[in-house]
Amino acid sequence: MQIETELEKSFGDFGALIGAWGGEKATEPALADSRTQLTWREVAQLTARIGAQLQRDDLQPGQAVAILGTSNIQYALVYLAAIRAGGCAAPLTTSAAPAQLAAMLKDSGAMHLFVDATKLADLKGVALGDIKIIMLDHAVGDHLTLNDWMAEEGTAFAAVTPAATDPFNIIYSSGTTGTPKGIIHSHGMRWHQMAGGFKSIYSHDTRSLVSTPLYSNTTLAVFLPTICHGGFARIMEKFDALAYLGHAQTDKTTHTMLVPVQYQRLLAHADFGNYDLSSFIVKFCTSAPFSVELKADVLKRWPGGLVEIYGMTEGGVVCMLQAHHHPHKLHTVGQPVTGHELIVLDEDDNRLPAGSKGVLTGRSPTMTSGYKNQPEKTREMEWRDADGNVWLKTGDIGIVDEDGFVSIVGRAKDMIISGGFNIYPKDLEELLEQQPEVTEAAVVGMPSEAWGETPVGFVRLRNESSSPDVILERVNGQLGKTQRISVLYSIDEMPRSHIGKLLKTDLRALAAEKRIGRQIRT
Structure with a gap:
């Protein structure tokens, strides 16, 4: 395979590229985590062995291969091998409840579950059906480890050439109630995201630092193009600001994907300025609102370009803001690509x-x-x-x-309809965050007998002695009567998902606990 020619095609075979890079860059590093580093030859060989065993187990074309656990090299190998073997990778959300996970497994149609011991313990007592369990870390009971389960070295691996419409992966949405929806991405969709025009962004010299979970499309938006183009990816099991900075300096990281709260923690770290981050070519951000002030701080203090990506896991439209080229547009999420x-x-x-x-x-x-x-x-x-x-x-x-x-x-579903008027929480949140006492704000709608719904606010304060009531009176004085916030609460931390999304469902539950659901706004 002529790799560079393949990457220029409108559609190509991602699985075949893994084998091709195994020959082209045999001794060069491909994957690393806190315990292990693998060359491209090793990645090609190990994914072939896992793929061969999946085929021995009668994996059907397009069938899901479920993965559940902490992000690491083992996790990544199974993900890549599932695709090489003609299956469909199905990374499961670790934050989901056991019953939700069982429902996801059933929904996916997977016959294999690759899982670590911690998550398997969480599933104890949950009916998983007739599914083969393979351990990603150490053996538990009769369940083999990945290393013991995979086919022996030299086992013939049947390459599978996908069609553009074949499923590549299923990403389960971060639903907070019921069973998350399984979002199917085709090989054609993923190829368009990974190859072609991305040659101007990624290359075989790319060195990515992955610090969000591999079950998230946020992470895959950088991880998959890095692999596709024969680069190197370091996978962090858990984000830690100091460890991240150390890896970025040592690895000479060129690409990364971070969510806003991670940018906040890195820039706030006392040692941020002591690390050499000059190798960065581009830093991406997605999944949560990225404030103008934070974008400006990243541009000022962190070398390399900054690109905000706006879009859905489901696809549709994707917008990009190249913040380093459009510093006067930091209040936007950019233009459609x-x-x-x-x-x-x-x-x-x-x-x-x-x-x-x-x-x-x-x-x-x-x-x-x-x-x-x-x-x-x-x-x-x-x-x-x-x-x-x-x-x-x-x-x-x-x-x-x-x-x-x-x-x-x-968000349309977050819009508050109070007394027949539409209230956009973001307008209220921005005004709250302009107050000198406030670090972060969130507003949700709660039921009201008088108005149908009423806005309820939550803030993180810079100083514990600050009074939410004083802030509320000042803010409501700047709002129209139909927009006024009924009550404002101080909160130590905003509830967020593993990839930094604000969980407004949790805030509504907290508001209900505080018995404010029937409060009437003045």
Whole structure:
């Protein structure tokens, strides 16, 4: 295989590239974690052995291979091997409840579960059905470790050439209630994300630092292109600011993906300025709101470009803000990337004229094949134009400026309807965060007999002696009567997912515990 030629194609075989890089860069490093480092030859050989055993076990084309545990080399090898063997990688969310995990396994149709001992213990007593369990760390009971289970060296591995429509992976959404939806990505979608135009961003010299979980599409957005282009990826089992800085300096890291809270912790670390980060070419950020002030601080203090990515795991439209090229647009999430189209819809799915505020809706070559086993949920997300083209609704409310840059106003499902008026929590959060006492703010809607819903605020304060009531009075004095916040609470930490998303469901539950659900706003 001529690798460079393959990467120029509109569609190619990702699994075959792993074997090709194993020959091209045999002795060069490919993967590392806190305990192990593997060369490209070793990655090619080990994924072939895992793939061969999956095929021996009668893995069917496109069948899911479930993975659950801490991100490390073993995890990454199984993910890559599942794809090489003709299967579909199904990384499961570690933060999900045991019953949710069991439901995900059933939904995925996996016949294998690769799991570490900690997560297996969490599943004790949960019916998992007829599934083969292989341990990612050490043996538990009769369950073999990955090293003992995989095929012996030299076992013939049957290469599988995928079609563009074949499933590449299933990413389960970070649902907070019920069973998360399984978002199917095809080989064609992933290839478009990894190869082609990304040659200007990634190369065989790329050295990525991966510090978010491999079950997250956030992580895969950098991990997969790095592997595709024959680079090197260090996988951190758990994010730690000082360890991250040490790896970045020692490895001469060129690429990374971080969520906003990680940028905050790194820049706030007392030793940040003592590390050499001059090798960075580009730093990415996604998954959560990225404040103007934090973007500006990253640009000022951290070498290399800064790119914010806005989009859904389901695909549709992707926007990118190259912050280092557009420092006057830091309040936006950038423009739709080449080949992506964006429109705005109203609450009744009618298309709105340019400059209107509404639900961001897009189409592109990178769109999910749908939610696994949930066609009705897939249809809820879709919008069809007069020509029958499918567009995907993001659920975000935004506006596009005269230069084509997109600003996010809030989530449609988070919008508060109080007394018949629409209230966007982000407007209130931004005003709260302008107060000198406030470090971070969040606003949610709670039931109100008088108004239907009423805004309730939570803040992290810079000083414990600050009074939420004083802040509330000042802020409400700057708001219209229909927008006023009914009550404001101080909170030590905002509840967040493993990839930094604010969990407003948890805040609503906390508000209910504080018995404010029926409070009437003045």
